[in-house]
Amino acid sequence: xxxxxxxxxxxxxxxxxxxxxxxxxxxxxxxxxxxxxxxxxxxxxxxxxxxxxxxxxxxxxxxxxxx
Numbered sequence: 001x002x003x004x005x006x007x008x009x010x011x012x013x014x015x016x017x018x019x020x021x022x023x024x025x026x027x028x029x030x031x032x033x034x035x036x037x038x039x040x041x042x043x044x045x046x047x048x049x050x051x052x053x054x055x056x057x058x059x060x061x062x063x064x065x066x067x
Contacts, residue, residue, distance in 0.1 A: 003033045005044050006051060013055050020060035028054045 010029040014022045032051050041047040055061055 001036045001039075001041065001044065001047070003036050006032050006036065006047065009048055009051055013052075017061060021058065024058040024060050025055055028058070 006029060010025050013025050017025070028051060032047060032054070035041065035050075036047050041050070
């Protein structure tokens with residue numbers, strides 16, 4: 001499976017994020033590319049969904065509650 005769409009998604013997800021989150025997204029991107037190349041996902045949409053879930057669950061990417 002071509003992984004260009006994952007690179008584009010990573011670029012979108014990094015916009016406006018703190019450096020720690022951007023590094024986490026880069027790390028997740030490499031892992032997701034490997035998983036796609038190994039045939040773990042049958043459709044690009046499944047890979048994209050998994051990527052988003054991983055990025056959202058990453059502690060450095062979660063929004064902090066400020067009161």
